[in-house]
Each structure stands twice: as structure tokens, then as C-alpha cells.
Amino acid sequence: MATTRMILRAIKKRPFLFPASSHSFSSSRHGSTLVVAEHDSGAVKPHSLSAVTAATSLAGNGNSSVSVLLAGSGPSLHQAASHAASSHPSVSQVLIADSEKFKSPLAEPWAKLVHLVQQQGGYSHIIAASNSFGKNIMPRAAALLDVSPITDVTGISDAQTFVRPIYAGNALCTVRYTGSNPCILTIRSTSFPVPQKSNDSKAEASISQVNLSNFDEADLNKSRYIYQTSQDDEGPDLGNARVVITGGRALKNAENFKLIENLAKKLGGAVGATRAAVDAGFVPNDLQVGQTGKIVAPELYMAFGVSGAIQHLAGMRDSKVIVAVNNDADAPIFQVADYGLVGDLFEVIPELLEKLPEKK
Numbered sequence: 001m002a003t004t005r006m007i008l009r010a011i012k013k014r015p016f017l018f019p020a021s022s023h024s025f026s027s028s029r030h031g032s033t034l035v036v037a038e039h040d041s042g043a044v045k046p047h048s049l050s051a052v053t054a055a056t057s058l059a060g061n062g063n064s065s066v067s068v069l070l071a072g073s074g075p076s077l078h079q080a081a082s083h084a085a086s087s088h089p090s091v092s093q094v095l096i097a098d099s100e101k102f103k104s105p106l107a108e109p110w111a112k113l114v115h116l117v118q119q120q121g122g123y124s125h126i127i128a129a130s131n132s133f134g135k136n137i138m139p140r141a142a143a144l145l146d147v148s149p150i151t152d153v154t155g156i157s158d159a160q161t162f163v164r165p166i167y168a169g170n171a172l173c174t175v176r177y178t179g180s181n182p183c184i185l186t187i188r189s190t191s192f193p194v195p196q197k198s199n200d201s202k203a204e205a206s207i208s209q210v211n212l213s214n215f216d217e218a219d220l221n222k223s224r225y226i227y228q229t230s231q232d233d234e235g236p237d238l239g240n241a242r243v244v245i246t247g248g249r250a251l252k253n254a255e256n257f258k259l260i261e262n263l264a265k266k267l268g269g270a271v272g273a274t275r276a277a278v279d280a281g282f283v284p285n286d287l288q289v290g291q292t293g294k295i296v297a298p299e300l301y302m303a304f305g306v307s308g309a310i311q312h313l314a315g316m317r318d319s320k321v322i323v324a325v326n327n328d329a330d331a332p333i334f335q336v337a338d339y340g341l342v343g344d345l346f347e348v349i350p351e352l353l354e355k356l357p358e359k360k
Contacts, residue, residue, distance in 0.1 A: 033058050035068045036128040042079030046240045047129035050189035055127050056090040057156045065092040071102035085205040097210040104225035105133055111140035112216055123182050130186035142184045149184040150175055154191040168291050169314035190297035236270045243269030244298045249276035250305025257282045259349045266356050274312050290315035304345040308333030
């Protein structure tokens with residue numbers, strides 16, 4: 001088991017304090033891939049950029065291509081299209097569907113849009129991130145196209161063979177797709193990191209409008225968008241943060257959870273929570289990490305008062321470095337931790353806050 005001093009040493013030495021190194025992704029497979037992308041404030045969201053990275057492993061060197069589909073309305077859509085066009089050298093085309101029908105991410109219009117674009121483009125693969133956006137749209141699109149989707153993909157072996165976790169991440173299953181085109185995938189974004197953009201790359205993909213003249217508007221009134229709420233948080237997004245500080249039920253109440261928030265702020269990280277902490281009302285449920293919450297894979301994952309239930313481990317076991325603090329020496333979290341400290345979190349966290357330098 002580690003001491004507080006060892007944990008401090010690990011924090012200072014790990015590369016999460018510095019810019020991430022670039023990643024390369026190459027392949028020689030043939031086919032055309034459509035990435036169904038989500039955007040916000042004029043930019044493609046990081047989860048969708050990971051889907052583009054996954055699509056590059058299906059893109060060949062010949063007539064194969066990667067297209068990105070964006071939908072919505074207003075200037076932000078066109079700004080996001082420009083962002084997508086220069087996001088990766090493998091992207092050859094950006095398709096935009098400019099209509100108020102797609103302003104909100106409702107499954108009914110978006111699934112019909114995917115169906116329409118597939119009819120027009122005849123893609124071999126359709127990919128989206130395995131987040132709330134992709135999970136909402138892709139199953140319905142697959143039903144309209146009469147194909148079986150492969151969800152939560154973490155690895156791509158070839159154009160028809162994929163790897164996905166089963167049994168809460170305790171086993172990996174290799175799946176071979178034998179159905180008709182398109183092969184529909186949702187990918188776990190943490191398994192497909194976005195490479196750093198090269199300054200040498202000047203080429204941008206073409207941007208085209210989707211022809212919506214044949215868009216089927218029947219049954220679009222089955223659901224309606226009411227409103228969206230989000231946390232007013234200045235910190236990084238939990239799903240993409242390089243440092244995640246997670247608290248469990250052992251923090252006892254929402255007031256004590258501020259210890260986690262203070263430590264996350266000092267390290268420039270995001271705040272996470274277990275399902276038990278969320279169910280107890282300590283924090284909102286959008287901070288939940290685990291099988292039924294968000295899947296994270298940061299450079300550093302620190303767990304305080306987290307027992308390590310199998311459902312929680314499924315959401316963070318791919319983290320590069322795991323630090324666990326728990327007063328129970330037999331807690332399952334220690335079986336996956338790189339550094340473990342048996343101790344009282346109410347003593348350990350204040351000591352870390354005192355000794356850690358302010359992040360500049």
C-alpha cells in the first residue's frame with residue numbers, strides 16, 4: 001500500500017500534467033464510412049471526433065472514404081461543418097442537413113435522416129459514439145435499415161470484425177458482422193483517442209448539403225423536445241478529462257463532497273462519483289462513473305471512499321493510472337489500483353490539498 005508521499009510522487013511524475021502525445025491510426029481496408037456526429041457551439045464534440053478516429057481504421061487507400069454527417073440549423077451548424085472538414089485528413093466529405101427538424105437530438109427525425117443519407121450514399125459502415133446521442137439514434141436507425149447494430153466497440157480488427165466488452169467489462173468479445181450493409185457501430189470514445197492535429201495538414205474536406213426533398217416527416221410528432229439542463233461547471237468534461245477525482249458513499253454527505261471538488265480543481269481535473277453517491281443525492285447523476293454512467297479513461301483516476309463494485313470498475317478500468325484511498329484494506333478497488341492507500345479520506349485529502357502546488 002502506498003503512503004500519501006508516494007501518491008504525491010506518482011501525481012508529479014505522470015505525463016497527465018503535460019500535453020498528450022499524438023497517436024497514429026492507419027489501415028488499408030476498403031469501404032465508405034459515415035460518421036454521425038454531434039456538435040455544440042460551432043464545434044464537433046470530442047466523442048464524435050473519436051468516432052472519426054475509429055472510422056479511419058476502416059478507410060482504405062483506394063476509393064474508400066470517410067464522410068461526416070452534421071444536422072441542425074443556424075450559423076453554428078456551418079461553423080461545426082468547417083471544424084469537421086479540417087478535423088482529420090481521412091475525412092473526404094462533410095454532409096450537413098440544415099433544418100429546424102434536427103435542431104434537437106430527437107431519435108425520430110435523426111434516425112430517418114440517417115436512413116435517407118444511407119439511401120443516397122450507400123455506405124458500408126455507419127459509426128457514432130456510444131454516448132447518449134449515439135445510443136438514442138443508432139438503434140432506431142438500424143431498425144429502419146433492417147440491420148443489427150454492434151454497440152460499445154472498443155477495437156476494430158478488420159472491416160467486419162470488432163471487439164466489445166461483455167459481463168461489465170470483465171471479458172472481451174470478438175464479434176464478426178455477417179449481415180448486409182451498412183454495418184452500424186457505436187464506439188467507446190475512450191478506446192479511440194483523437195490524435196493531435198498536424199500543422200502540416202492544410203487540406204479540408206468538401207462540404208455538401210443533404211437533399212431533404214424526399215425526407216419522410218411521418219411519425220415525427222411521437223416525441224417532442226422540452227428543454228435541456230447542464231451543470232454550470234468551469235472544469236473539464238468528465239468524459240474527456242485527463243484527470244478524474246471520484247468520491248463514493250464514504251464521503252457521507254454533499255457538503256463533504258466539496259473535498260473532492262477542491263482536489264479536482266487543484267489538479268485541473270473533473271469530478272466523478274459512484275452510483276451510491278449519486279443515489280444518496282451528494283451530486284447530480286451526470287457525474288456518475290460506471291456501467292450505467294459515464295465511461296472514462298483518464299491519465300489519472302483517483303478514487304476516494306470507492307469500494308470498487310464491478311459496475312463501477314466497468315466505467316474506469318481503462319484509466320492509465322489508478323490511485324485508490326479507502327479505509328477497508330479488502331476493498332475490491334485495490335485489485336485494479338496502481339497505488340493504494342489504506343487510510344481515512346478525511347485525513348488524506350486535506351493533506352494532499354496542503355502539499356499539492358496550485359495548477360498554473
